[in-house]
Amino acid sequence: MTVAGWVTIFAFVTVLTALALPLSRHLAAVYGNGTTFLDPVMRHPERLIYRLMRVDPASGQSWRAYARSLIAFSLAGWLLLYLILRTQGLWDFTGLNPMHFASAPWNVTFNTVSSFVTNTNWQYYGGETTMSYLSQMAGLTVQNFASAAVGIAVAVALIRGIAKHVSDAHATDAASIGNFYQDLVRTILYVLLPIAFVVAVALIWQGSIQNFSHYLSFSGLAHVAQRIAMGPVASQESIKLLGTNGGGFFNANSAHPFENPTALTNFIEMLTVLLIPAALVIAYGRMVGNRRQGYALYGAMMVMFLGAVAVCYIAEAHGSPAQHAAGLHTAAVNGSAGGNMQGKEQRFGIAGSALFDVVTTVTSCGAVNSALESFTGIGGAVPFANLSASEVIFGGVGTGLYSILLYVLLAVFIGGLMVGRTPEYIGKKIEAREIKLVALGILVTPLAALFSTALATASSAGRASINTAIASGPQAFSETLYAYLSQANNNGSAFAGYTGYSGLVGNAAGSHGFTFTDLLGGFTMLIARFVPILFALAVAGALVSKRVSPAGLGTMRTDNGTFVVLLIAIIVLVGALTFFPALLLGPIVQGLTGHLY
């Protein structure tokens, strides 16, 4: 550990909070139909889009109508992306496929499309060896925007369900939780596009590339012919982070120097990932009319986040038992930060890598700037723990907020009983219907992860995806478990080695996918994304027209320290009780032994 490392971490938290506060005001205005500083620029395109889509933004939707629109939009996006990726070879005339890549096989494409539509960005393919520029830009990047906006829309709808005061339950818009298309369009125009543009410019300034050129060929110092992949990187990189998507332009993701050139861009990229999730939580407090509610959630998330960062940083700076046993040099000395540098970039160092990977695994981003599988047992257990907590520590854009709100309702229910009142959250009673929806909404993701991992480990078709040359025993189990935890949580990061695609470098001729693994992963992502969304929207629908009771002395408060502790305890307990046995056989075994697998 170094002072500079800790300073980086605390500077990051400070800057993040300082940026999230003003952004939260902007978000509250965007979704509360207030005026924003972007109105002069965006109002006209916004209206034009509504006219083209034949949408009346003023007409509210019930939760069912909202959900129907959301599913229809996502399905259309899925089909379009599948079409683009499978017809990749037909678009060479545009000049946007200079390397003449053919399409990936159907099974890998199924996985990839499901992955990008669900904001997961799990990648069984290597970007620079599989995707044309057209596929990257018109296909994947479009979904980076769209899937992020869908997540935010769900969060905003749930906030409305909680915040809305309906004086007349029979009024025409009493059951309205907003208009999906309006939320979608405003998210993209007023939030994602402007910030993504600024970040892309900053990345280009620091050395990221943005071109349509043919890959560069040259002979290196060893006189070996090499190729350097090119492409419109910066524009895709910025939304990849901002939308907590995480799908890299290149296979090496944010470790690649064109995606993440310097220590400064590393800092900017981490901020970009957490910016909207953090601001949305604070905006939540504004939108329900009690900012302390937002700060309480922010506090709970921050405590868990800092805990994860501290464990990961200390573990990586300390090195693994195996490294110590082998007598490797892990102490910090002049000119070296020491610790476990395996799989890490020198320009980011241990703090920059540990922080980055916690940032992208607490959120559903999943971008990585270092190799998770090369982390120490305990350091590597941190991403597992983050995923086990169901991405509620800030979480994906929107996803994190609506997911933690389900946990909040659960905590309110248990805590509310213990103070002797029918539990209520911000004045609305939490009854059998809400608890049913909340319980199901919380269960789907962890159960999907466990179920898929069991199928994958128990079947020979599943075990075929494990590269037995480099992994066995607990390491192989970790890779498999992580693959499905990551896909179920729509994260997208990986403990490498587990694959669903055997591609060849070049024109991908002879490549083939692992159908079982591709389909299992694809369906895991789709189910774990859309089923909880439907439950979250149903909760919004159940709450929206509820009578609001004023808080009294007998009401359990949800904006103080006691509740934050209760909430953290419940999140940790649910995650731990669900995944402890599985984690035991993967990272925990590895953390307890000097044996290498």
Added chain:
Amino acid sequence: MFSGDIAKRAVIDSFVKLDPRVQIRNPVMFVVELGALITSVNWIAAVFGARLLGSHDPAWYTVTIAAWLWLTVIFANLAEAFAEGRGRAQANSLRSMRQQTVATMEDGSTRQADELRRGDRVVVVAGELIPGDGTVIQGIASVDESAITGESAPVIRESGGDRSAVTGGTRVLSDRIVVEITQEPGQSFLDRMISLVEGAARRKTPNEVALGILLAGLSLVFVVVVATLRPFGLFAGTNISDTTLISLLVALIPTTIGALLSAIGIAGMDRLVRRNVLALSGRAVEASGDVDVLLLDKTGTITIGNRLASEFLPMPGVSEAELAEVAQLASLADETPEGRSIVVLAKQYGIRGRDLGELHAEFVPFTAQTRMSGVDIDGTRLRKGAGDAVIAMITAEGGRPPAELRALIDRIAGAGGTPLAVARDNQVLGVIHLKDTVKEGMRQRFDQLRAMGIRTIMITGDNRLTAQKIAEEAGVDDFLAEATPEKKLELIREQQAAGRMVAMTGDGTNDAPALAQADVGVAMNTGTQAAREAGNMVDLDSNPTKLIEIVEVGKQLLITRGALTTFSIANDVAKYFAILPAIFVSTYATTRGGDGPLHVLNVMNLGSAHSAVISAIVFNALVIPLLIPVSLRGVPYRPIGAGALLRRNLLIFGLGGLMAPFVGIKLIDLLVHNLLGA
């Protein structure tokens, strides 16, 4: 707490309840029973030499686990049976008085009591049992209601007014009344009471349903966690037996709260009945814990109800003693509480009671026309009465009321009191200050309610000024003056529209609409049948402040459920640390048969793998009977504010639930491993 009969019956019932058709209603315990069944079958198969999947356990281990799983279900049944048994004991004593009576109809014919229908009119004379619930439509009688209230003093029941309701099974002690039956056969007060305390009519309350869903959800999670552990184990080269997997599942699912949930509900109802409150639904009991606003009638609830003399205020030139003497003489024949209170106050001036006969006094009673009363003694007229009536009388007789009189009368009225002017012939001697007295201890009760987060609103027909004075004195939060039934109803609707839960008590027919509108309406048993039917609870003691106890019972009900749920879930951590290291003790061991890396998780240092699993299951089972008293008594509610209450219960049941099983399982392991050699 438990009598022998109840215990014996409960033990038998706990076996009868093993019927899967009973268990399926409680998903958590159904899973346990299913596990017990599978384990038993596995044991029998092992005894006969069959080898089932993953079954490499010694038979003694399988049968021990099977036995304790059955015991777990039986303990859960026992909890429910105990709660039901205590209710049934009460029901039996109620039932014993529901003897077959023959009703005499108004036309002289007779009919069996259980054939009476709504609208039938029956005649009941002294010594007979009233054959069914109804309203007195003719006559007046003293009735012994001790059968339902436990109160032995007879009460008066008369036609008209607010004391007209009679309950079937109570006995008429004097006179003759005609009762119009207001019940259909089998739905009498007594019938409902019996089915309620027996738990037969028990329907799950809303919060109980919600909690049940949560527990089922948790069970589902653990079913998947445990089911997936088999392939995970096989991947790591560890074959986990059915018996051990089932043990892990049972240890993890929330059996503690699952086992006690219905006992808690039954016991809550029972606690209310013990306080002589009859709730017509469990929903109402639960709602009473949520009450935000309590409406209380001033008269008879907050104040004693009768205005009592508090001071004598003489006119100039008259001594207090003289005024007291005249006031006493004028009141000697007055049997109203006001009149008696004047005599009592006069005693403080050394004025003894005198015999009116000796004084040759003639009593002049109060009439609505004169609005005064008094006595004539040897031609001297002593009068006391409403201030303006007395002034009018004196002026009419040519007297001149003192200038100070009007001011004094206004001052007393302004302060919420009632001024009674006292006159001797045409001379006004002074004024008696009659005060509505706030009952003792009311302020503390309202402070208690405030600490619970409940606002009290006083309802009174008095004018604003009077109402305000009394409200301040009693310490209520707000008041509604010059109340009419319509205004009362409007106030309730207003509070409900603002999202508040409203409770109120009432007894009169004109209270019925408000009782029906309120979320919790407690009717007084002395009240009318209309009021009793409009409310959702009846207080047999007719004590309006009983609502405080009702609220406490409602809150206790929820707290107990929440606390035991927390305890149950927190227990799981220790159970993981007991069972998982036992399962994976030799997984990835470097030497064959040696300890693998995961054995370090055996933080409790349990003796052996079998003993660890058995200890966890034994602990899991024993916790249920140990917590039966808590679930029957309820976790105490303290009016210390929600925050402090939450912290307190989190510490006791959350942290306690985390720690307790570490200790308990270790102790059981010492016994099982070291003494019994498992």
